Every structure is written in structure tokens, then in C-alpha cells.
Amino acid sequence: MADYQTIRAGISGARAAAIDEGLKAHMNKVYATMSGGMLITAAAAWAISNLATTADPAMAAAQLGNGTLLTGLGAALYLSPLRWVVMLAPLAFILFGWGALMRRGSAAAVSLGFFAFAAAMGVSMSSIFIVFTTYSIVQTFLVTAIAFAGLSLWGYTTKRDLSGMGTFLMMGVIGLLVAMIINIFLQSPAMMFAISAIGVLVFAGLTAFHTQEIKGTYVAHAAHGDQEWLDKAAIDGSLSLYISFLNMFQFLLMFMGQQE
Template sequence: MAEYETIRAAGVSGARAAQIDEGLRAHMNKVYGTMSVGTFITFLAAWAISGLAVTNDPAGATAMIREGQYLTGFGQAIYMSPLKWVIMFAPLAFIFFGFGAAVNRLSAAGVQLVFYGFAVLMGLSLSSIFLVFTGMSIIQVFLVTSIAFAGLSLWGYTTKKDISGWGSFLIMGVIGLLVASIINIFVGSPAIQFAVSILGVLIFAGLTAYDTQNIKNTYVQHAAHGDKEWLGKAAIMGALSLYLDFINMFMFLLQLLGNRE
């Protein structure tokens, strides 16, 4: 088994290795379970918020977005007012400044609640996809992303190849994507958007495999020293990493494959 090979490489053997092997399965199940719940919350929140933002009744509506559909006052506020910039960058600010503080100060249960709150915030940020893309294309891209993510994560979990060296290169790629995306908000170049989307899919595909292997190896290292208190929070942090990989890969694939309204 791949996990047992990892445990043996960490210098653990015998009954202790078997115990860590069983704990690793439970740890990864919690990571994937928490990530799946967070993803469900995000898409449910995005769908619900987009429903509040659009109406078929022109009375009291603020703007028409397509034939027979209008923005409500709420939709005007979150999509067309300066508040949209706050909503757009709030998840990014939370990742850099909020989640680390929560991990340091709260219990594992508290960190999990913060993660689910972040999933709602991400849903607010992504809700406009239900106005821009057809519902069928969103479902199709979600399924494609799910299949790709499952395959990449499985490979990262089972491979004996050490891919830890990918980390710095991939993080530099994410920073480059972020800078290019911010610039293109103001430039509006389809060519830049296409290039960013292609690179985004490749970078977050790599991060999916890298993060999965890193979560696995980190568990083994800490479990070998009996660091149980930390492991509960580590599962949430691992879920957040894979959640971000999935959401970003989905968004970049949607830009490439989605059918616009």
C-alpha cells in the first residue's frame, strides 16, 4: 500500500505503523468529506444568492440583464456597485489574513465552522456565474472538474514519486495568475483571459496532486510523533487547500468550456 510505504519511509514500523496507516485513512476521509461539504455549501449559496439578485418582474427592478430578466436592488448592489470589488477580493483577503488567525486561536470544531463560513463567502463571490453561463454548462463543467480532480488527487495520493519540489514553482504560477487576472480586469483582453484560463487549469491540476501528497506526508510526520491536537486542524487546512484547487480549476474550465447566456 502506498500509505504504508510512506510510513516506512518516515521510520515507523510494526504495530505503530499499522495504527498510523488506519489513522491516515480516517484523516483523508475527513479531508475529502469536509472539502465536499464546503464545495456543496459554496454552490448552494451561489445559486441562492443569484436567485435573489434576479427577477422576472420589471416593477422595482434596477436594470435589465437579458430579455425578461432584471436585477433586483440586491443584485444591483452586489454586481454593479463598488461593493462588487469588496465581494470579489474578500475571499482572497480571508485566505491571507483570516484563516491563519482562526487556526491559531480556535479549536478544530471552530476552524471547521470558519471554513464553512468562508465557503458561503466564496459562494457570494461566485454567484454571478449563474447570470453569465447557462445552467447546463455549469453542471457539465462541474462534472468534468470533479472527474479531473478525483483522478489527479488519487494520483497524488498513490504515487511513489516525490513531487514536493513542485510547490514553489506552482505557487509562483498562482501569483502570476493573480497578477495577470487583476490586470485583465481593467484591460479586458480576450487573449489574456484565454491564456490565463489555460495556465490556470494546468497550475491547479498540479496543485491538486501536490496538495494531496503534502496532506498525506504531513499527517504521517505528525502522527509518528503523536501530535494529535494538531491533526484535527490539519484536516481542515487540507480540506481548504483541496477546496481552493477544485474551485479554481472549475472556474478556469468554465471560462474555457462554459456557454454564456
């Protein structure tokens, strides 16, 4: 990862000032795009959860263990094999589609792909409005937002090189995925608690790491003047921070969430 101070030290005068201003605009775009994705995810999750449930027994196609009545859509999303498609589709897109889109797509296409991913994540997460109370969801979101802001600010301002954390943290993500898949079959509350605790720590670290990485990437490439690439890099950075925020939120919800 490029070191901001080292690169900037080799640039003087108006060019350094231009890079500083460009960096601020770049980071503002990253956070604005990420926030837009969050709004889409929240709106999609809320809308789908309302379409998937009903208070009228005559319209119910199925019932969950907590007594929630499901419409035909809800039964398909949460009880049929379709739930695996809904759950895994966003992950498959990140693993197999995002890299190709970044390489071959325009900035507009990459932006559209990000917002489509955010909508798909909303569908995937819609069950939280059925399982947890709205109050606890909002409370957990606010706690996550405060923690995220502090971690991202630290990642942006610290002079410590966080690049060494990247490989270690990504190994942690892989370990979490494996453990979560195993626990789908084991259904162990103790294992889920451990996964949630480790998950919060891993994605907290990734928030700071990705923020510094976004900053360093911009400074390293700003001199080339490839605005199309920088626009795509901003969206890619938004995706990284979006995923870190969303995972911190979900893992914290395991601790703080009050079930219906």
C-alpha cells in the same frame, strides 16, 4: 515534506498498521470536509443568484447587458462598488485571516471558519448562474470532479516526490493573480484565454501536490498523538484542495461554459 515510505519504514507492526488506518480516516475527513464546503458554496451561489434576479420588470432595479433583470440586491452585488468587497473578501481572509485562525483557534473554530469562507465564496461566485447556462455549469462541474479525482488519486499513490513543484506552482498562482488584475483594466479576450489555460494547468498540479502534502504531513505528525492539531490539519488540507478544485472549475468554465 515528509516521505511516507521513509517514515513508515522506520515503524513496524501494530504501530504501522495504526498509522495506515489513521491516514485513511484522515484523508476521508479531508475529502468529506471539502465536499461539505462545496455543497455550501453551490447552495449559497444558487440562492444569491435567485435573490439577485427577477422576471418582473416592476421589481427590477437594474438590467445587465444580457437582458437579465436585477433586484436591488443584485444591483448592489454586481454593479455597485460592493462587488469589489464581495470579490476580494474571500481572498483577504485567506491571505490575512486563515493563518491566524490555524495558529490560535480550536479545531471547531477552524472548521467554522472554513465553512464561513465557503459561504462567502458562494456569494462571490453567484454571478455564474446569471452569466452561464445551468447545463454548462453542471457539465463543467462533472468534468472538474473527474479530473480532480484522478489528479488527487495520483498525488496520493505516486512514489515521486512532488514537493519541488510547490514553489514553482505558487509562483504560477501569483503570476495568475497579477495577470487577472491587469486584465480587469485591459479586458483582453486573448489574455483571458491564456490565463484560463495556464490556470487549469497550475491548479491541476496543485491538486496532486497538496494531496501528497496532506498525506506526508499526517504521517510525520501522527506519532505525536496531537489529535487537535491533526483535526486542524485535516481542515487546512480540505481548504487547499477546495481552492484547487474551485479554481479549476472556474477556469474550465471559461472554456466550456455557454452563456445565457
